[in-house]
Amino acid sequence: MAWFKRESKGIITTTEEKKEAPDGIWNKCPNCKKPLHYSEQVENQYVCHYCNYHLRIGSKEYFSVLFDNNEFTELFGNLISGDPLHFVDTKKYTERLEESMEKTGLKDAIRAAHGKINGQDLVIACMDFNFIGGSMGSVVGEKIARSIDYCIANNIPFLMISKSGGARMMEAAFSLMQMAKTSAKLALLSRAKIPYISLLTDPTTGGVTASYAMLGDINIAEPGALIGFAGPRVIKETIKKDLPKGFQTAEFVLEHGFLDFIVDRREMKAKLATFLKMMAN
Incomplete structure (x- = not known):
């Protein structure tokens, strides 16, 4: 068994020491x-340098990519979901929330912050898919609503980064109410003539797509992002037709007029700064 352990020339290696x-x-x-x-991922802003695939990232990474020097002030960070319906499936909703908070270090599926992009003030609300699939619950809607109020009070543009599987089933109607709530708040933002940019990332689906994700003054997406409302199986059963290949990709959605631009993440900060300057003028 000597070949498991070599001691010649001062080299000692064993499988136990590996x-x-x-x-x-x-x-x-x-x-x-x-x-x-x-x-390499950090240096390339979480884009694969072999095939340019945009890796799924959360609010921590997006803030570091977009905010100048990764400096920002988090807004409304202590909001936590309740359990108004006392929902129980395989486990209690409260237990699911506690597990997700412990696993991710987040309070819910969204974070909001105020910082600067190339010297220009911006409020960003960014969803986190790792927290119960980025599902839209009452806290998600409330943080977006409060962020919009903050933008109106301080005359600051708003960027929404969506990444979601849709409404949070454990909150049922309380979740669906957030679609109307956030849409109404965005109408007030528009009335105040404050820019709103919506960034759709992989995936953006369900009630999020059907509300605030598609209501931007400018709607942009990352390359290859999955964007849709219902899943392919549900759509096929509803319309009774075969679906085109890649019909829920950002490229397909852009081709059919639901997006304004597809922007590579490595160019995102510069593009956003240009959009903000253009709309400010």
Whole structure:
């Protein structure tokens, strides 16, 4: 068994002494399956440098990409969902919330913050898919509504970054109410002539697509993002027709007039700064 342990020339290695790479340093691109080092992901703004696939990221990463020097003030950070319906499926909704908060370090599926992009003030509300699938509950709607009120009070443009599986079933009608609530608030923002940019990322579906995600003065998306309302199976059963290939991709949605631009994440900050300057003038 000597070949398990070599001691010649001062080298001592055993299988017990082998060190594994810490979790999170390497992962695999979901598209091309090639290994990506974490430092390379950060440097390339979480875009695969082999195939340009835009990796799914959350509010922490988007804030670091967009805000100048990653400096911002978080808004309404202490809001937590209640359990008005006392929902129980395989487990209590309150237990699901506690598990998600512990796992992600987030209070809910959205964070809002005020900072600067190339010196221009901007409020960003960004959804996090890792928190119960980025589902839209009462806290998501309330944070968006309060962010819009903050923008109106301070005359600051608003950017909404959507990433969601749709309405949160555990809150039922309370979740669906957020569609009308946020849409009404956006109407007030428009009346105040304050710019609203909507950024749709992978995936943006359900009631989020059917409300605030599609109401921007400018609607933009990242390349390859899944954008839709219902799933392909439901749509096919409803219309009784075969669906075109890739019909829920950002590129298809742009071609059919529901988006204004598709913007690479590495160019996003510069593009947003240009849009803000243009609308301010």
